Structure formats: structure tokens, C-alpha cells
Amino acid sequence: MRREAIQQAVAVRADFQGGAVTPVSFRHAGREQRVARVNARWVDRAGRHPRFHFSVTVESGDVCELQLSGADLVWWLDSVTLEE
């Protein structure tokens, strides 16, 4: 397993139904990545604004970590984990 830090702001299509955020797809490196599965979600409440983290498996099989900043509602692609 190799985790590559990306830390780039990305455009994410998300579902906000039922008071919970669920990423559906995002654009990275000019490609639309569809979220096949949300593996885990956690909230980091350190700091003034919460940060919502999501570990997702995209359709290609890679596992990506997305972050929604509660301060400015900007989505970040934190990392991509690749199978070696």
C-alpha cells in the first residue's frame, strides 16, 4: 500500500440529504471520479470549524480521502492510496 498526499482543492458533487454529507463524485486531474463506496467518515473538531473526512473507493478501485472544510465549505482531496 502506498499513500500519496495530494492536498488539492477539488470540485465535488455531494448529496446533503438527511443531514449527512455523502460525496458522489469529484473531478481530479481532469477526470470525473465516481464514488463507488464511502468506506469511513469522521469529523475532526479540533479548531474553530469542523472538518469532515471521507474515505471513499472510486470506480477504478483506488481509495481516496476527501475532506470538507467547515470553515469555507471547500473540498480537498487529501490523499490517494494505491495498491503496490
Next chain:
Amino acid sequence: MGTKLHSPRHGDDPHGRPTFEPVARAAAPGGAHDASRSSATNHTAPVHAEQGAAVRETGQAMESGSGVTAGDGIAGIAEAAGVPRPGAGSGSAGAEGRSRDSEPRESQGPAKRGSASARARTMRAPSGGGAPSAPAEPAIAPPPGERTVLHVDIDAFFAAIEQQRDPRLKGRPVIVGAGVIASCSYEARAFGLKAGMPLSEARRLCPEAVILEGHAQAYRCFAEEIFARCRALAPAVETYLDEAYCDLTGTERLHADLLDAVGSFQRGVREAAGLTVTCGIGPNRMLAKLIGKTVKPDGLARIGAAEADEFLRGRPLEQLAGVGPAHARTLRSMNLHTIGDLRALPVEVLESLFGASGRLFHGRCRGRDTAPVNEREIPLSISRETSFHRDTADRLEIEGMLEYLVGRACRAARELGIRARTVGVRLRYGDGEGAARERSLRMPSDADPVALAHALDLLRALFTRRVALHRVGVTLSSFVPAAGEQGALFDEREAGRRAALYRAFDRVRGAYGHGVLVSGRALHLKGRLAEDPHGFVLRTPSLTK
């Protein structure tokens, strides 16, 4: 008597009628009836058709098929933990969820009476008897004056989170750690791996293991989610990195059925965080933790004070709280191998061997532990440490890291409103040798420069070998409340200005992350270490004990 349940679930019968089980929980060791203890060990609810909750708990044990049934008593628990049952042959029933011979208590009404075989049956309530006609009593009420402590332990914490974050790791041996194993999955434990083992040895034992450095901040988020649920369950909760003690004393009316409430808590954790927790309920912290260990992972067990004696007797010495490898070696050299053996030593002998701890051991080996569950408004210590990505002898890098760690620890102290009287530094060289030293401050302080000056002095005194460092850490301890400290007469103005400056730093860091302000030597780390919104990524989880 000790009750052990796996994967708690509701046990109503498929036809919607409540099931109930006329089982006496308090069985004497080996299954003999001990009527004289029944009032002191009354964990059995009066069994009526109306009291579905009381019955469900027993029904779960019967249906789970993997735990010891309520009627197993202490012998069942001990067997499940690998301790031979006194007087039981090799062909005994084992801990497979089968009911054992134990006489019911006469005082608990006709519904409880009957032969062992009758108790082993799951009985159905008469039709129409499912609706409660009387207010339900607490299903398991501890005897008056007995405490109820719940120990919650997150199973294979770091590794379980990593397996959740990346489903490709599920079913594979996963190790989290840098230098040594901080946590490993149950698949890795099958290869003999355990926390604290050097990674080199782990690789040798399990070459296919996936080794991850871990992400302490994410782990803390998951832990906070679980601890918040603990606080909803109990009025007093004491938390650690991956475990918590909850004082449930006096909540019998709040949680009509304590085992049900804890089972529901476990399900809630599984749904919300995707993690499993093992819960042990006992009359004190030590027993709650020990009984929980017998049902790991994802188990739930309960023990009463009256069962402690039998439960502890045959267990290895190392399981007694406070007995580490060194103490265990001393005791084994005296031909003492079990907790029961330790009872032969008078308190004076234990005190002469182990000092103040000896008196504690004297009580603990008899199941007595008076340590309270407290919120620890003032922690014992705050540690921040990390291993370097590559062993280093570069003074600038080492001192920069120390300054950064001191800043993190002092900020944690300021947030808690406490000041440290003692600063300690810990080193570990690349060859595995370690060194540690502490120093008391003239005045308690939470200011970075004060703690840093002492930490740097300690580092220079400790770092004397011509070997690269693998890890460095700083510990603040012996805290006093910041408000209760008497200031020095002449540097009051300077201290006040400095405190205001650091309060401002903390506000900025609180809003934008610790890494937004980096000072002095820590600037040397910029570009060398990975950063996230919390600052430089530390490779060892930060601890506040």
C-alpha cells in the same frame, strides 16, 4: 455471577413473544449451589413473564452460541479465558454457550426452581403474557454499596480504523507503528504479533503484513466519537487513547437493563464508527477490565464482587494491574505464578518488595480496587513524541523537533488550564537504547520558553552517544491549576505579557491549525516533514494520561 455475552442482540422469539430463562446467575465455582451468597450476588432479575428485558439478556447468551451462558458462573468465565475449571475434566462442556449445572436460588421464586436441564431450556411466556403489567425492576441490580464500572476497550484500534479506511486491508494482517508495533489487526495477531514488538521482528514473523505509519489525528476523531457515546451512558467517564472507564454506579433506574444498555451502546458504536468495542462490567476498574479481556473482541461480560475471588485465583500474575514484566520476574523467582499465589504474601512483604505498589497488589489480588473513575480534570502527564522519518544526529533537526513538541505539549496544558512542575525528555537511539530524564521547574509553568529551556538542557545532558536518534519526546507532569498558582513578585509583568502572547498564539492556532505558527528552531523542520492542518505529522500518537 459472571455473565458473558457475545454479539448482544435481542432474543425475543420469532413469534413476537418474549422469551425468558429461569437461570440463576450466582452459581458456586464448579456449579455447586451456594445459597449463602445469593443475597450478595443477586444479579438475577425476578423472572416473570412481564419482564422481558430481564429475560432477554439470558436468552441472548443461550442463543449466541459463542459465549458462556448466564448459568456458567465463574468457572465458565475462567474456562473461556483458558483457565482450567477446578475439578473439571478435559471433557467438560467448555465455553460454547451451553448451560452448566447450577442450582437456582430458592429465594427467587418458583419460576427459578427446577433442575439444571429445565434451566437449560428456553422457556416461552404464556401467550398474552408479553405485555408488561407492572413496572419493570432493574434487571441486574448490584448489591447496595457495590460500584458498577464499565470498561470499554476499542478492539485493535488503529489497525481496525486503517482496515475501515481502506477495505482492501480487511482480512489481511495490518500493523500500525513506526519502529515498534503500536497496534495490529487480529489477523496479524494470529502470527504472534503484538503491540510493542519491534517492526523488524514483526516482518520476520509475518512477511505479508501491511505496515502503516498511522494517522494519529484520525484515530483521535474516532475515539472522541466513541467517548461521546460513553458520556451519554455514564455520568463519569475516564478516557485514555483507546479505552475508557465509565462509572455506572447509581444508574440502575436509568438503565433498566444494564447489559441491554451496554449492548445497545456497542451496536451504536459499530453503526456510527464502524468499530467494535469490548465491554466489561465489574464492581471496580480492575475487574471490569479483566473480565472484558476474557471476551475480546466485540464481547460483553459482567462479574460481581462475590465472584472476584474465584475469577482471579488461577489467572497469571501479569494480568494483575500494576504487575509488569519486572515485578512478574521477581514474583516468579519466588515460585509465585498466579494471582491466587500472591495472596500468600503478607502486605508487609509485598510492601518491602514493591514499595507503595505492594499494598495495592495486596488488595488487588483479592479483587479489591478502590481507584475511582474520574474525569481527570488535571491529567497525570502530557506527552508529545515522535520518531524521525530517518534516524538523525542533526542537532538542528533534533532541537527543532523538541521545540515543536514542547510547543504542542504546552498548548495542551494551557487549554486545560494547568501548569507543569516537571519537564521530562525521552530519547531512543537508532540501536534501540533509550535515555530519559526529568527536571523540576522553580515555578510551575505553561510557557513554551520556560519548558523549552529545561528540555534543551535535558537533551544536551542525555544525547551523549555518537549514535543517530530514532525518537524524541517531551513529557510535562506534576500539574497544578493555572489559577491556583502564586506568581513571582518581580517578573509578574513579564509573565503576564508572555501569557497574553501565548493566549493569542493559541487562538490563532485554534482557528487555523497548530502548524500555522512555527517558531525558532522548529523552522528547520519546514520542508523536511509532512504537514497537515494540525502541524507536522507526528509518527507517534500524542498522549495525555
